[in-house]
Amino acid sequence: MEESKKVYWKGIEQLANNSEFVKNAQNEFAQPGPEEDLGHSRRDFLKMMGFGMSAVTLAACEAPVRKAIPFVNKPMDTEASIADYFASTYINGGEYCSILVKTREGRPIKIEGNALSKITNGGTNAQVEASVLSLYDNARLRGPKANKKRIDWEDLDKEIIGKLTEISAAGGQIRIVSNSILSPSTKTVIDRFKAKYPTTQLVQYDQVSAYGMLKANEESFGSAFIPSYDFSKANIVVGIGADFLGGWLSSSIEFSQQYAKTREVSEEKKEMSRHYQFESVLSITGANADYRTQIKPSQEGAAVITLYNLLASKAGRPTVSGGNDKINNLSKAADDLWSNRGKALVVAGSNDKAIQLLVNAINDILGSYGTTINTSLTVNYKQGDDQAMANFISDAEGGKLGAVIFYNCNPVYDYPAGDKLGAAIKKIGLTISTNYKEDETGSLVNYVAPDHHFLESWNDAEPKKNHFSLSQPAITPIFKSRAAQSSFLTWAGESNADYFEFVKDSWRTKFFATQSASPDFQSFWDKCLYDGVYDLPEAAAVAVTFGGDVNGAASAIASNYKAGKWEVVVYESGNIGNGSQANNPLLQELPDPITKVVWDHYVTVAPKDAKEIGFSESFTKVATIKANGKTVELPVMIQPGQAAGTIGIPLGYGRTKAGKVADGRGENAYPLVGLVNGSLSYAASAEFTIGEKSYQLAQTQTHNTYMGRKAVIQETTLASFKSNSKADAFEPAISTWSSPDHKVDPETLSLWKGHDYKNHHWGMAIDLNTCTGCGSCVVACNVENNVALVGREEVIARREMHWLRIDRYYSSDAQADDWRGVEEAAENPEVVFQPMLCQHCNNAPCETVCPVAATTHSSEGLNQMAYNRCIGTRYCANNCPYKVRRFNWFKYHDNRQFEEVNPAMNTDLGKMVLNPDVTVRSRGVMEKCTFCVQRIQLGKLNARKERRKLQDGEVVTACQAACATGAIVFGDMNNPESKIAKLLKVRPLYKDRPTVNDKEADNARAYQVLEEIGVRPNIWYLRKVRNKDAAKA
């Protein structure tokens, strides 16, 4: 590679190239295996041998008797070993996803997206993918409880009804507290409850509130709503502290899909959107941006004002006072926005109504309303009312409440004033929780009436206006739980408390008449259940007139924000989210997309601000952060891209009653959230001191590093790509004596004869432009392939088992020897995400070194791994240039040592999630990505059973299915009609041997990682294109 190329680095350790990093990078296995340092003698060998022989002899004497127990009455359409899919809905507070639940023998084992949904369009995210394991959480309540003691549902109902009637008769206030309720039927149920007990009020809050936006829209347009944003129509996107590819507005799936549509480029479509991001903490949205500017949270308002003034002066509107013209890229963004009026979108993450009001004004100038923003298609993910919740807390503290029902929410943990609420709960006469766990709130109340898990429930949802979605149970309730809605109906004295009937009836009255396709209700209902979604015609877009007071907003901003020496930002991380699923080990072991930390809580700090710590992987120091009167102690994570003077703390940690997985990990960051301008503010000025205590964070960022090889990441700018679609392409050449210029394409050189793939040739294409790095593919792969979770200690020992990892590279234009440039880069680097998995090489280096032929090549291009043949020499992993092979250092199943971190293989309940089509690997064997061979086999079998050819799209790998943006395309490259063949434009390299493995991809962006070593992978990557100006950015 030429000298002018960029330098990529996975972490500052690599940039600094310290001795520890070098040592670890050179060893495939960082530490010797647990048995290698025991010093076995010949005697031990003989003893083991003797024991082994006798054990085998004994084992052979009598085979265990195994039972086969068929149904008594087999349900129709259910066959053993054949998966059933049920359309349903993932609802977690205000989070929504339309899903298909894959069940085997009555157990949900995998969640996939529902392509019929017009909102999530078949996409999922990491939380949705992982939620199937939450169903089998051992911390779930087994049944209702009264004052910590088990109780029957009848007795519970009797006692609660008695007390409610008493309180209501005495005029006592009753509150139902919940997160945003998406379900219209649930709201009707609560209305019934209110009718019975008229003093009842519903208080909704959100863990991450958008109340400021609701208020801003009320002031701008007259009603409090959150509109639909359409990033797919935006040529220019400006995000100011809005992590819209992550947690912002709980719409990551939808926004990622829309955003990715504008980021696809090809030789036919050489246009893409341009994305400016202004933020403090490096989010995945910022990582994907073309221009990223670091600002302090207190500057968010100033940035919005400046942007408003720049645009207002262009539009001839009056400007407002304030602003900060020192913020990089703002005027450039304003120019771009102005020239793309009607195709532009500005979003801000702040929960301050003043800032949101100015953003509305900006979008109004840009003509976004009616184009990229649809105000008549309102969304319901965030209905939380910060004011009502604050009133509720003060009422509770004042002892004004007679009864409180916490409907599937946990405010003691995830509301900033949770500790006050926790203390005040004792003052309330009757407290009930319907949470399915005895969590921080549930453990303080009088009665716990556990709701089902969402995979066991009937429910409906209205995520957006006129878009409806049904939930249906995919499994019989595992424990003696009861639908919370049934509880409400029972307590309201309804004669029929069956929530299923209730939902069905409300759909009959509400929707049946709105359609004509189904003649009778049953067939309508069946169709809705089958589809999982039902859409009414979308309300026509109404023109809105902006009527907000921009001057008032600007002065509110000026008075509310003062720059502090240290400013803290609390945010939803890409793995744990808001903490409601913190007890899910799949999420704990999913590396955070940016920091790559697992199992640990941390505070992100800019490299400049943590100079005294130095860049080391194995050690950092614990810092003390004080904000809003609350102090937390957390280890420091040095984060390139973090704005200097700011620190970031992810939410979702510090659980105390969530279960074995989450309890005691990190600190609760919710109490750091304060109140600004009438709504919750997720940033505050803070005191920050780095202490003396040292700590080691478990992070995967430098694990599996390539040594000195440069052709791993390829990228270019849109300007270069337009002039030459092969611009910045690295096309390696091998020196030979025979050819005239002594350089040949490595593709044409081989010692091998090549494989003949007569029927299928499986291949994959991964688009680095549309991969946002979110990590849902990693979780999907874990669930689909029974990949073991190993826990914090083992990750530190570099023994994580993920078959698919997402490598996150930082880069800058500076050269490695340009020390000043390197340091600059560390402050605000560019980021590339690269999913890395087994490349299924056609000339696989692992295959040639296996002494027992446990890893071999198939006639369809797969690099196969036979676990039972493997004797664990690990030669293959040492010889793998991509470092994608994983060794089972321990027996991760049925091993009490791993019970806490890997419940899916160690507890009876957890084991129900295992995919019965994939072997659970044992100790001492190697494993790796199989291209979901079980799905390939199933697809082929279905085609053969129906005596037809295999269609493209029938075989979908788990990672591909989970990818909301469609960055991963998998298919049969021998089928010229397949999506992958068309995308890559593959053709056989040799015309006389059309079936041979050697194929050339004519897509100008396609490249293979480490092409020059000639292993001929079956995975192509599509070069990343940044929409930057050709000149140095």
Place this chain on the structure above:
Amino acid sequence: MSSDSRFVPLVLKTDTEPHMNKNFISSACKFFSLVFVFAFINFTSSAQEISTEPAAIKAGESLFNANCKACHAVKRKLVGPALGGVQDRAPSIQWIKDFVHNSSAVIKSGDEYAVKLYNEYNKTQMTSFTSLKDEDIMNILAYVKAENEKVEEVAAAPTGGQQQATQDTGLSGKYLNIVLIGLVIILLLLLIILGLIVSALKRFLDQKELSEEDREVVHSPISVGSITRSSGFIFIVVFLVAALGFKAVINSLFSIGVQQGYAPKQPIAFSHKIHAGQYEIDCKYCHVGATKGKNATIPSVNICMNCHNQIKQGSLTGEGEISKIVAAYENNRPIEWVRIHNLPDLAYFNHAQHVNVGNVECQTCHGPIETMDVVRQHSLLTMGWCIDCHRKTDVNTRGNAYYDNLVEIHNKTGKAPMKVEEIGGLECSKCHY
């Protein structure tokens, strides 16, 4: 089940030429009887005569299999009476139609034949098949009639085929015997020739003048002792013993975990010999999963109850065993069968691939299941056994478009049929993942 040689002629006979003649004759008969009907009887139905058209018989066959087979056979009593000759027994064709459509109404109307039938079969009511149209019933009758006649014909000469079959299987064995006998004769001849050479040499040496020592050597008596003491003999014996011992150890190691012949006692003494052998119930009638998925599935109790709702007494065990099924059904308690065929968890096997796609007979792996009172594991179920079959078996590509590419490429290389091995049937990831 048709792999059993006894059924071969049955299959062969269906569409052969003599049948055509019969068709012609019967259509002639039909013509005359139609004339007869027209002449003398008040014509009530458009087609009261049972058709012998192949199309009607074929349509009837599928209808019979779909609707009647669970309770009726052509030649035997099952839950309901044998249907062969029903057109002659029943009062009229119209009566049959009425009875099929709504048997209880016919019985209630006090129809003498119907009431007699009802009482004879333990007051079992036949399901009403209102969905069957008149012509459907006529087609079923056509099938029943044809089947009834055919079976009789076949029964007359079933032996030829069987002999043919046994000859087939005995052929290679016989050759082997002949070769062996030939070898033994040749070896004996060699021995005699060697003996003759030795005596001729002795005589030749006797005629020469030899020293005393040499003479002793020539005339040394060959005793048993001298042979057993010879180092060559000891070596051979030691080698043979060691080799046999080694082979025995290897064989026994290979048999670890192999449960061939495993025939555990089951909670219910279910006999495949009666169900699959005697009553010829199709395997897939009970093992419904065999064509669909991985597991052939042990039938759920409700499938047993399709028949055992009525059949409460078994021929071998009386009520004892069948009552266990009824008890399981009534108490909603599943039956815990002992699993016989246990593949290790690391091996993936799919019944649908073999039974449905490959069209492999159940007996190929499960042995003569229709002769087993107690099911035993017939095959080794080892990997070697799987691979062996994959090497030998032709891929069932006929009418399966999935294999088109493979067949096309294969046909360029030669005329030999395409084996499973050639399309990746021996690859690790076909069965292990």
